[in-house]
Amino acid sequence: xxxVLTLQKDFAVSAxxxxxxxxxxxxxxxxxxxxxTFPADALELTFKGIxxxxxxxxTRRSGAREPWYPRGTEMCNERQISLLxxxxxxxxxxxxxxxxxxxxWIGGNFLLSGLPHLTRIPPRTRxxxxxxxxxxxxxxxxxCRSAGAGVGANYPDREGLDLLFPKEARGLRGLxxxxxxxxxxxxxxxxxxxxxxxxxxxxx
Amino acid sequence: xxxVLTLQKDFAVSAxxxxxxxxxxxxxxxxxxxxxTFPADALELTFKGIxxxxxxxxTRRSGAREPWYPRGTEMCNERQISLLxxxxxxxxxxxxxxxxxxxxWIGGNFLLSGLPHLTRIPPRTRxxxxxxxxxxxxxxxxxCRSAGAGVGANYPDREGLDLLFPKEARGLRGLxxxxxxxxxxxxxxxxxxxxxxxxxxxxx
Numbered sequence: 001x002x003x004v005l006t007l008q009k010d011f012a013v014s015a016x017x018x019x020x021x022x023x024x025x026x027x028x029x030x031x032x033x034x035x036x037t038f039p040a041d042a043l044e045l046t047f048k049g050i051x052x053x054x055x056x057x058x059t060r061r062s063g064a065r066e067p068w069y070p071r072g073t074e075m076c077n078e079r080q081i082s083l084l085x086x087x088x089x090x091x092x093x094x095x096x097x098x099x100x101x102x103x104x105w106i107g108g109n110f111l112l113s114g115l116p117h118l119t120r121i122p123p124r125t126r127x128x129x130x131x132x133x134x135x136x137x138x139x140x141x142x143x144c145r146s147a148g149a150g151v152g153a154n155y156p157d158r159e160g161l162d163l164l165f166p167k168e169a170r171g172l173r174g175l176x177x178x179x180x181x182x183x184x185x186x187x188x189x190x191x192x193x194x195x196x197x198x199x200x201x202x203x204x
Numbered sequence: 205x206x207x208v209l210t211l212q213k214d215f216a217v218s219a220x221x222x223x224x225x226x227x228x229x230x231x232x233x234x235x236x237x238x239x240x241t242f243p244a245d246a247l248e249l250t251f252k253g254i255x256x257x258x259x260x261x262x263t264r265r266s267g268a269r270e271p272w273y274p275r276g277t278e279m280c281n282e283r284q285i286s287l288l289x290x291x292x293x294x295x296x297x298x299x300x301x302x303x304x305x306x307x308x309w310i311g312g313n314f315l316l317s318g319l320p321h322l323t324r325i326p327p328r329t330r331x332x333x334x335x336x337x338x339x340x341x342x343x344x345x346x347x348c349r350s351a352g353a354g355v356g357a358n359y360p361d362r363e364g365l366d367l368l369f370p371k372e373a374r375g376l377r378g379l380x381x382x383x384x385x386x387x388x389x390x391x392x393x394x395x396x397x398x399x400x401x402x403x404x405x406x407x408x
Contacts, residue, residue: 009324047280074251122405124343181279199404
């Protein structure tokens with residue numbers, strides 16, 4: 001066994017911390033077939049996600065995001081919930097020269113404000129909602145062409161928005177995560193992100 | 205809305221990469237009551253984890269690691285699987301002045317070698333086993349006193365090992381994770397860690 005591997009490396013570890021924001025709106029899909037979401041007064045979260053929502057379940061089917069699996073392969077569902085940021089949506093719209101992008105168009109479930117750089121909140125962060133529900137962050141949601149098509153459908157006079165969105169929304173398209181603790185989330189309540197310790201892993 | 209929040213920050217993003225190692229052994233608990241594990245030739249993984257193992261299930265009960273919940277609260281089970289490193293176990297033993305620490309004593313399910321600084325492999329990493337099973341990394345497993353007691357039980361002449369272990373095993377006690385894709389994992393097969401992009405999240 002290589003001696004190097006037995007040495008403990010001193011990674012520079014950033015301390016855990018908390019940052020708080022607000023739930024501006026909650027949304028769910030209207031059916032299991034459609035991608036777009038619709039505003040609701042409150043969302044009930046179970047361990048499977050949002051009951052009746054297209055993305056609920058302990059498992060999901062793989063898609064274009066998992067090219068290493070044959071399409072439709074059953075896998076864990078770490079993408080039960082889509083979280084978006086008011087500030088980031090505004091910035092994407094600005095970069096795409098659009099007046100606005102609504103969370104519903106790209107299938108968002110929670111619209112949050114006040115959490116800086118929401119998309120960059122790291123994996124394993126716990127999002128603790130004031131009403132008691134807790135969502136665990138899987139991580140950044142990579143922007144795809146079908147979300148871009150959802151934006152484009154609302155601006156029929158602009159061509160190519162489906163392709164422009166993945167380009168301009170990189171690092172801004174919010175987070176996906178799964179339910180750690182069930183509960184009801186209401187528009188207007190507070191949310192606190194519990195950021196874990198962080199470091200950059202390297203092998204040498 | 206604060207203007208600062210609408211600006212996209214350029215986080216220093218480390219590229220994703222892969223690193224490979226080997227499965228040196230596989231282990232499972234003998235019952236749902238006991239913490240210690242026992243060697244097996246192969247482990248079957250389902251979406252719930254290891255069938256019959258103490259830590260299997262889509263949900264688990266909270267414990268001392270989650271002091272913010274009343275003990276026994278049902279929560280998501282991101283801790284289905286415990287992964288340990290040959291190199292790190294050797295280093296913990298050295299630091300505790302013990303001849304060895306076996307993975308079984310601290311409830312390990314997979315003993316791996318060749319993945320440097322296993323415990324520091326970041327959340328959201330995918331561990332792809334040669335036989336087709338995939339485990340998603342939740343993150344570092346914080347060493348606790350009950351694992352220390354598991355070590356101490358094997359060295360009855362040494363006092364205080366239960367308390368020494370959490371101190372000396374910090375950053376070396378391996379990972380916990382959950383099943384992304386079911387399959388059978390056998391001792392001797394290869395494993396590749398798919399490390400995602402990394403950055404340090406900060407609010408300013």
